[in-house]
Amino acid sequence: MRLLRQAPLLLIAALPLAAxxxxxxxxxxxxxxxxxxxxxxxxxxxxxxxxAVGLWSALTARRAWPDLLGAPLGxxxxxxxxxxxxxxxxxxxxxxxxxxxxxxxxxxxxxxxRRLPALAAAALVGVFAVFHGVAHGQELxxxxxxxxxxxxxxxxxxxxxxxxxxxxxxxRNGHRWLPRLAGAAVAAFxxxxxxxxx
Numbered sequence: 001m002r003l004l005r006q007a008p009l010l011l012i013a014a015l016p017l018a019a020x021x022x023x024x025x026x027x028x029x030x031x032x033x034x035x036x037x038x039x040x041x042x043x044x045x046x047x048x049x050x051x052a053v054g055l056w057s058a059l060t061a062r063r064a065w066p067d068l069l070g071a072p073l074g075x076x077x078x079x080x081x082x083x084x085x086x087x088x089x090x091x092x093x094x095x096x097x098x099x100x101x102x103x104x105x106x107x108x109x110x111x112x113x114r115r116l117p118a119l120a121a122a123a124l125v126g127v128f129a130v131f132h133g134v135a136h137g138q139e140l141x142x143x144x145x146x147x148x149x150x151x152x153x154x155x156x157x158x159x160x161x162x163x164x165x166x167x168x169x170x171x172r173n174g175h176r177w178l179p180r181l182a183g184a185a186v187a188a189f190x191x192x193x194x195x196x197x198x
Contacts, residue, residue, distance in 0.1 A: 031140075031146070031148070031149050032145045032148050033149070033151055033152035033155075034152060035143075035149055035152065036148065036150055036152025036156070037153065037155055037156045038152075039136055039152070039156070040153060040156045040157055040160060041160075044189070045099055045100070045103060045189070045190075046099075046132055046135075046136070047160060048103055048106075048186045048189060049099070049102050049103055049106055050075070050157055050160035050161055051160050051161075051164040052103070052106040052107060052110055052182075053071050053072055053075045053125050053161055053164060054072055054160065054161040054162060054163060054165040054166075054167075054168060055164040055165070055167055055168040055179055055182065055183070056071065056106060056109045056110045056113070056164075056168070056183075057072055057121070057161075057164070057168065058164065058166075058167070059110065059172060059179055060113055060114070060115045062115075066118035066119075066122075067118055067121075068165065070118035070119070070121055071118075071121040071122050071125045072125075072158075072161035072162075072164075072165065073122065074121070074122030074123065074125055074126040074129070075125040075126060075128075075161065076129070076154060076157050076158055076161065078125075078127070078129035078130050078133065079129040079130075079154070079157055080150065080154055081129075081130060081133060082129060082130035082131060082133020082135075082136070082137060083134070083137035083140070084133075084137060084150075085134050086133060086135065086136060086137020086138040086140070087138075087140060087141050087146060088137075089141065090134065092130070092131065094131075095131050095134055095135050095138075096193075098128065098131035099131050099132055099193070100191075100193035100194040100197060101128070101190065101194065102125075102131065103186050103187065103190025103193065104187050104190030104194065105128070106125070106183075106186060106187075106190075107183045107184065107185070107186030107189070107190055108187050109183070110179055110180070111180050111183035111187060113176075113179075136153060
């Protein structure tokens with residue numbers, strides 16, 4: 001039972017290791033469900049954003065629906081839209097700066113545990129998700145098996161959101177400093193990426 005209570009703490013602590021461990025892991029996979037599934041896991045920026053969305057949703061939810069699931073579902077849906085745009089060759093300005101900005105904003109939302117109305121939360125993360133999706137779609141453009149690749153990418157996204165939700169839900173009534181620390185790390189990561197782009 002004690003291990004179950006500590007599992008969310010271990011999950012949050014292991015996220016940076018998971019991002020580093022998967023870096024380049026899909027280099028040999030070019031298409032298919034497995035490649036799509038690994039794709040969000042190979043970029044620490046994408047991984048951190050997706051987990052942060054779930055974490056923030058769980059920490060600030062008053063009701064299971066739409067508070068808990070609105071932002072993650074909005075992110076997943078708009079990520080798919082963005083990926084389709086990227087696959088179609090649509091070019092959006094400032095993709096990398098917007099991805100970095102998403103980390104800064106999402107990290108600050110986790111730190112402050114700021115509540116937003118469900119639609120506003122879904123819209124906010126949805127805007128950022130489009131840019132994450134475009135980046136993924138552009139990287140996958142020209143590959144075969146696009147449908148299964150996108151299905152894998154969406155499955156990994158939902159899993160990362162679920163991991164964030166599980167961690168946030170478990171930490172709602174105790175250890176609230178840990179998600180704030182994780183949020184600060186995500187925000188600092190976004191700030192560093194923005195500084196590197198400037």
